[in-house]
Amino acid sequence: MNDEPATIGGETPAQAPHRSRARRLLDVIDERLGIGALGYAVPEHANSLAWSLGGVTAVAFGILVVSGILLVQFYSPTPETANQSVRGIVLDVWGGSVLRGVHFWASQAMYVTAALHLIRVFVTGSFKRPREGNWLIGVALFALITLALFTGTVLKWDQEGFEALGHNVEIGDLLGGAGFWFSAAFANQVSILVRIYGAHVVILPGTILVLVTLHGLLVKRHKISPHPSLPADISGEQASAAEPTEPFTHHLRRIGAFGLVLAGVLGILAVFLPPPVGATPVAGIEVTRPPWNFWWLYTLEDWFGLPAILFAEVALFIVLAAVPFADRSRNRLWRRRPVSIAVGLVLLLSILTLTLLIFVIPVKEHLGA
Amino acid sequence: MRTKPGSGRFGQHAKGHPVSRPLCARRTCAAVLLACLFLVGGVGSAALASADEGNSSSEAYLLVQQALGHLVHDAADVGPALEKIDAALAAPDQEGVSVAELQQAKAALEAGNSVRGRALLQESISAALSTLKPATGDETGTTTVLDPLPPRGGLTGAGWGFLTVSMLAILTGLALAYVFRPHMNVRELRLLLAWKHRRQNLPSKHERSRRKER
Ligand code: HEM
Numbered sequence: 414m415n416d417e418p419a420t421i422g423g424e425t426p427a428q429a430p431h432r433s434r435a436r437r438l439l440d441v442i443d444e445r446l447g448i449g450a451l452g453y454a455v456p457e458h459a460n461s462l463a464w465s466l467g468g469v470t471a472v473a474f475g476i477l478v479v480s481g482i483l484l485v486q487f488y489s490p491t492p493e494t495a496n497q498s499v500r501g502i503v504l505d506v507w508g509g510s511v512l513r514g515v516h517f518w519a520s521q522a523m524y525v526t527a528a529l530h531l532i533r534v535f536v537t538g539s540f541k542r543p544r545e546g547n548w549l550i551g552v553a554l555f556a557l558i559t560l561a562l563f564t565g566t567v568l569k570w571d572q573e574g575f576e577a578l579g580h581n582v583e584i585g586d587l588l589g590g591a592g593f594w595f596s597a598a599f600a601n602q603v604s605i606l607v608r609i610y611g612a613h614v615v616i617l618p619g620t621i622l623v624l625v626t627l628h629g630l631l632v633k634r635h636k637i638s639p640h641p642s643l644p645a646d647i648s649g650e651q652a653s654a655a656e657p658t659e660p661f662t663h664h665l666r667r668i669g670a671f672g673l674v675l676a677g678v679l680g681i682l683a684v685f686l687p688p689p690v691g692a693t694p695v696a697g698i699e700v701t702r703p704p705w706n707f708w709w710l711y712t713l714e715d716w717f718g719l720p721a722i723l724f725a726e727v728a729l730f731i732v733l734a735a736v737p738f739a740d741r742s743r744n745r746l747w748r749r750r751p752v753s754i755a756v757g758l759v760l761l762l763s764i765l766t767l768t769l770l771i772f773v774i775p776v777k778e779h780l781g782a
Numbered sequence: 783m784r785t786k787p788g789s790g791r792f793g794q795h796a797k798g799h800p801v802s803r804p805l806c807a808r809r810t811c812a813a814v815l816l817a818c819l820f821l822v823g824g825v826g827s828a829a830l831a832s833a834d835e836g837n838s839s840s841e842a843y844l845l846v847q848q849a850l851g852h853l854v855h856d857a858a859d860v861g862p863a864l865e866k867i868d869a870a871l872a873a874p875d876q877e878g879v880s881v882a883e884l885q886q887a888k889a890a891l892e893a894g895n896s897v898r899g900r901a902l903l904q905e906s907i908s909a910a911l912s913t914l915k916p917a918t919g920d921e922t923g924t925t926t927v928l929d930p931l932p933p934r935g936g937l938t939g940a941g942w943g944f945l946t947v948s949m950l951a952i953l954t955g956l957a958l959a960y961v962f963r964p965h966m967n968v969r970e971l972r973l974l975l976a977w978k979h980r981r982q983n984l985p986s987k988h989e990r991s992r993r994k995e996r
Pocket residue numbers: 463464465466467468469470471474527528530531534539540544547548549550551552554555621625628632636637638
């Protein structure tokens with residue numbers, strides 16, 4: 414990939430006197446920050462929405478970080494005050510309800526766009542050599558996003574969050590020593606809510622940030638994978654040199670445009686569908702359902718008991734992590750990979766079916782189990 | 783009166799020790815990665831279905847809180863709440879709980895007055911709640927069992943403002959996404975690359991004229 418010269422305008426010194434002040438200012442900044450290096454060439458097919466989903470996920474993450482930093486100013490992470498402080502954010506802080514709504518809906522958006530991005534990468538065979546490592550980083554990112562969703566649910570410290578935490582603790586126990594962090598007994602002098610808060614605002618976003626940075630650097634290093642229905646280069650690992658390119662900055666501005674649409678949609682959702690705050694929690698009863706992202710596990714638990722949640726999650730992540738080791742052929746086109754596409758489809762349909770089955774399962778069925 | 787720990791908890795949780803197994807060298811990396819994924823993803827997200835809590839509380843005030851929890855969740859169905867009240871009345875540890883008020887609460891609920899029943903239930907454990915220490919571990923720290931926050935009514939001025947800004951963001955974003963659209967879609971790229979490929983494989987002009995000469 415041919416990097417552009419380190420000037421934004423790419424002008425010769427002879428042209429310098431004619432440059433506008435703004436252009437000169439940009440050049441001065443570029444000389445110090447190397448922004449011009451972002452203009453490297455990217456194959457044209459990478460500018461479609463499907464190939465920009467990773468970028469949209471990154472935008473959702475950015476919105477989460479900004480809205481999260483604002484929420485932290487008003488949230489109180491002790492069991493006695495947490496639920497009340499969330500009510501305070503909604504009722505007493507100017508714009509607090511929308512702020513909380515944007516944070517909640519951005520978390521849903523990040524989960525969905527990350528899943529769609531994963532599906533795109535799977536269907537286009539983009540995880541194949543040499544991008545297997547980046548796929549694994551992606552799988553870890555998806556796990557971290559799920560964890561962030563879980564810890565966020567607990568923070569509002571209502572009946573739903575507390576029951577979720579109850580499961581968490583029991584699964585921690587099932588895992589024995591490996592689940593120590595999730596056990597309340599691990600640090601019994603503080604509330605587990607405080608530790609969950611630490612994970613939600615520092616450990617998880619910090620780790621996601623580190624992994625996203627690595628992920629992006631690897632995308633840059635390996636270059637974007639060839640489109641499966643376009644001819645690739647001789648190695649089969651890169652787009653054909655004959656494919657037209659555009660500067661990466663054009664890819665970025667398109668993601669910016671998608672991001673603006675996303676932000677607007679989140680704003681509307683936040684105004685019209687603010688996330689609920691449930692009753693203050695009571696231990697020893699089970700009256701709520703988990704968020705939709707976990708319904709498939711809830712159905713499995715209903716059938717096979719609590720350990721099924723653990724086994725199903727572990728199985729899902731084993732299957733995801735095994736993808737690049739199982740589907741090793743050079744074929745990227747989905748039609749030429751019938752087995753892996755069929756397995757992927759069965760997995761997806763199973764999760765969707767289990768998710769929908771929650772509507773026929775009564776909430777209280779687990780009580781006293 | 784002895785001081786109580788801060789309200790209900792999940793129960794006792796034993797700690798074990800992680801097991802490590804020798805792995806063959808070639809697969810060590812993959813195994814380590816997988817192990818991390820299990821710990822990070824498997825454990826955490828598995829946690830999110832709602833809990834199968836045992837109902838083995840022996841402290842009456844906890845049982846009263848559970849009764850309140852049921853009423854808050856479904857005021858129309860007093861059955862589960864009455865069961866909890868009966869359990870509280872029979873509990874061995876009734877410290878800080880007013881049995882008289884508890885019985886009045888039961889009578890009110892049975893008579894169909896769930897508002898008064900709830901108020902009496904909350905009142906009956908006020909002594910127990912006043913001695914709670916700050917919650918630690920997995921205790922709830924709950925004193926008053928509050929209803930879920932009711933959804934807000936109509937749009938406020940700020941709400942309209944946020945809506946307008948959001949609509950503008952969507953329209954601007956859509957316009958920009960259109961203006962910055964890719965020059966070619968995949969079908970056009972396929973045609974272009976096929977054409978370039980054909981042209982590349984075609985013999986050069988020079989070669990074609992030589993062939994003609996022959
Ligand atoms: C925080 C979540 C994530 C972010 C922000 C992110 C971001 C990105 C971005 C910006 C790209 C460039 C191409 C594109 O946008 O489609 C990319 C590529 C890639 N991502 Fe992700 N990603 C995330 C999660 C995942 C997940 C869950 C997987 C799969 C398990 C994954 C696997 C990959 C792979 C293999 C590539 C290279 C694809 C190619 O070259 O075509 N990523 N990611």
